[in-house]
Amino acid sequence: MELSTQKLIHTFGALADLGQEIAGTGDFTEMVRTSMHLLLGTLALRRGAVAECTGHGPIGPLKCVAVWGLGDQIFNALEIEDADKQAFLSGEATESLVNNTTSTNGFLNRHRDKLAAEGIELVFPMVVRGEVTGLILLGGKASGEEFSTDDFETIRAMVRHIGVGIHTHRLLEQVAQRAEENRRLYDELRAIYRDTVRAFAAAIDIKDKYTQGHSERVGRYSEIIARELGWSEEEVEGIQIAGYLHDIGKLIVDRDIINAPYNIDAKLSSDLNRHPAAGYEILAPISHPYADIPLTAKYHHERLDGRGYPDGLTDEQIPLGAKIVSLADSFDAMTTDRPYRRRRSFEDVVRDLRENSGKQFDGKVVAAFARAILKEVKGETKDRRITKLLGKGYLEGEHVATLLSDLITDLEFSHKKAQKAQN
Ligand SMILES: [Fe+2]
Numbered sequence: 001m002e003l004s005t006q007k008l009i010h011t012f013g014a015l016a017d018l019g020q021e022i023a024g025t026g027d028f029t030e031m032v033r034t035s036m037h038l039l040l041g042t043l044a045l046r047r048g049a050v051a052e053c054t055g056h057g058p059i060g061p062l063k064c065v066a067v068w069g070l071g072d073q074i075f076n077a078l079e080i081e082d083a084d085k086q087a088f089l090s091g092e093a094t095e096s097l098v099n100n101t102t103s104t105n106g107f108l109n110r111h112r113d114k115l116a117a118e119g120i121e122l123v124f125p126m127v128v129r130g131e132v133t134g135l136i137l138l139g140g141k142a143s144g145e146e147f148s149t150d151d152f153e154t155i156r157a158m159v160r161h162i163g164v165g166i167h168t169h170r171l172l173e174q175v176a177q178r179a180e181e182n183r184r185l186y187d188e189l190r191a192i193y194r195d196t197v198r199a200f201a202a203a204i205d206i207k208d209k210y211t212q213g214h215s216e217r218v219g220r221y222s223e224i225i226a227r228e229l230g231w232s233e234e235e236v237e238g239i240q241i242a243g244y245l246h247d248i249g250k251l252i253v254d255r256d257i258i259n260a261p262y263n264i265d266a267k268l269s270s271d272l273n274r275h276p277a278a279g280y281e282i283l284a285p286i287s288h289p290y291a292d293i294p295l296t297a298k299y300h301h302e303r304l305d306g307r308g309y310p311d312g313l314t315d316e317q318i319p320l321g322a323k324i325v326s327l328a329d330s331f332d333a334m335t336t337d338r339p340y341r342r343r344r345s346f347e348d349v350v351r352d353l354r355e356n357s358g359k360q361f362d363g364k365v366v367a368a369f370a371r372a373i374l375k376e377v378k379g380e381t382k383d384r385r386i387t388k389l390l391g392k393g394y395l396e397g398e399h400v401a402t403l404l405s406d407l408i409t410d411l412e413f414s415h416k417k418a419q420k421a422q423n
Contacts, residue, residue, distance in 0.1 A: 014303050028169050032040065032238040033066040035165065039158045039367040040068055040138075043151055047139035048117055051075055051298060052166060053132060062135065065166070069139060078111055085132040096123045122147070124155060125383075126163030133167050190289055201244040208258045214332055215391055219243030221328035221369070222321075224386060228368040229324075238290025239321050245293060246300045248326045249279030276301050277310045296321040300329055303360045315362070317371035323362040327353075327369060330360070335390055346394060350403045357411055 017038055029412035032050050040048050047069025051062040061079050064072040084107035088096075091105060098108060098115045108115075108123060115123070115137065122138040136159050140149070147155075201215035208214070222243035226236045250258055253275050257268050279297035288294075299322035304315040334349045344352070353370070357363040375381045377400050387395050 016278065029066065031164065031169075035066070035158075035162045035384050036066045036068050036136075039136075039155070041163070042154060043147075044142045044160070045139055046142050047121075049074065049137045050126075050134065050162065050166075051078070051137070053080055053135040053312050054369065065134070069119050070120075074114070074120075074137075077114055080107055080132070080135070085125070088132050088135075089130070091125075091254060096125075097121065098123060122155070124159045126166065128161055128167040129165050132171075133163055136162065185340070193235075193289060197241050197244050200248060204245075204247050207250060207255055211333075211336070211338075214336070215244050216248055217332045217336075218246055218328045220385065220389060221331060222324050224372050225324045225328065225369045226321075228372040229320075229365070234290070237322055238288075238293065239296070240289070241290055241393060242293045242296035242321055243325050243328055245279070245283060247275060247279065247330060248282050248297060249277065251277035251282070273301070273309050292319060292321050295319055296325050298322075300325045302326070304362060305359045307376050308360075318362075320362075320365075323365050327361050327365050335394070346400060347403060349409055354407055354410060358414065363411045363415055367408050367415070370404045370411070372409050374401060374408070377404065 036048050036050055039045075046186045047067075047072060048065040049072070050065045052065055053060050054063045060081075062075050064075040067074075084105065087105040087107070096105075096108075097103075098112055098121050100108070103109060119139045121140045124136045124138070125132045126134045126136060138155070139181045168171075198216070201219065204215050205212050219240045221244070223240035225237055226239040231239065253272055254268075257272050276298050280294045283294035283297055286294075296319065298310065299308075299313060299318055302313045302318045302322060303326075304312065304318070304323075306312050306314040331349070331353075334352060335346075337343045350370075353361065353366050357366045373386050373395070376384055376386050377395055
């Protein structure tokens with residue numbers, strides 16, 4: 001090396017700075033601009049520019065990424081052809097000199113005058129993985145000296161760095177774009193899945209003419225309870241779907257049995273009670289984007305005391321999702337009119353929930369639902385979803401908040417007592 005030690009250190013320093021700049025996560029254009037500045041500073045050059053090749057046709061325009069000491073309009077008149085790229089790939093350093101009038105490089109020959117008029121003396125291709133990804137144009141030295149062999153070595157090293165930096169950045173952009181496309185596709189698929197599920201829910205409810213909208217409401221109550229229990233957004237979506245589908249097994253039960261549950265014998269009743277297991281069989285072969293949908297359908301008529309069906313599971317054996325849907329299901333059954341009875345008063349419903357917590361329902365789940373209702377009653381949430389689902393007037397009256405507060409206190413007390421007994 002003919003470079004003085006000081007110049008060598010300076011060049012190494014510039015290369016290290018360039019590496020840091022390129023590896024940084026800051027603004028891309030700023031990165032290229034700073035890199036160009038470092039390159040110009042290292043060799044004391046007056047001006048320079050970085051341009052990317054765009055388009056995939058035989059002739060492509062050059063897109064300016066950064067300029068220093070010249071106007072970016074220079075690129076308006078420049079384009080690069082496939083043959084030029086081949087010439088650059090096979091070219092020697094001297095091929096890049098603008099004043100080399102014996103050059104066979106088409107790009108230089110076509111644009112020589114324009115480049116010279118802008119004070120450009122060197123044109124370097126940025127080659128990454130055997131492809132020309134862009135060009136770096138450089139003006140002469142401020143001192144007026146000629147470029148030495150060492151200068152060319154330094155320029156080549158820095159140009160390679162900048163080229164790799166630009167290439168990496170573009171790859172990352174593509175990856176981000178693909179990821180975004182995938183996310184959009186995934187969201188679309190989920191939306192299609194949700195719409196299909198809701199259509200199914202509507203089909204289930206149509207079969208039962210007295211419980212129109214039941215599956216939809218169970219889905220919504222389940223979602224509200226899960227959210228109150230602190231479930232994640234994805235788990236909340238999942239339990240809502242499970243709520244929509246909990247009675248899907250009814251599709252295989254005779255319509256007359258579904259429509260007259262108050263008037264059936266033991267045989268017909270056992271037919272009706274097959275619907276959770278049938279629901280599981282329908283749902284299990286489907287690949288759901290959420291966990292436990294089939295099991296929730298299977299166990300939504302289980303009870304903590306083991307007197308439920310189909311498997312007579314007890315407290316710990318019943319998945320929490322099934323406990324949530326079970327409560328949402330019973331709550332909707334109690335709070336909607338049927339042809340053979342009016343809906344129960346809210347006071348009556350609260351009494352039922354208190355009596356059956358620990359037997360049929362999980363006290364923690366009941367308490368969460370009560371808290372969610374109380375928040376609406378007290379106006380602590382903008383959301384009035386439960387109030388709307390229950391219809392006008394149902395949650396009105398001062399006694400409603402008291403009923404709920406007392407229920408929550410009692411359930412929390414029982415829960416603490418049970419925990420103490422366990423310890
Ligand atoms: Fe059911």
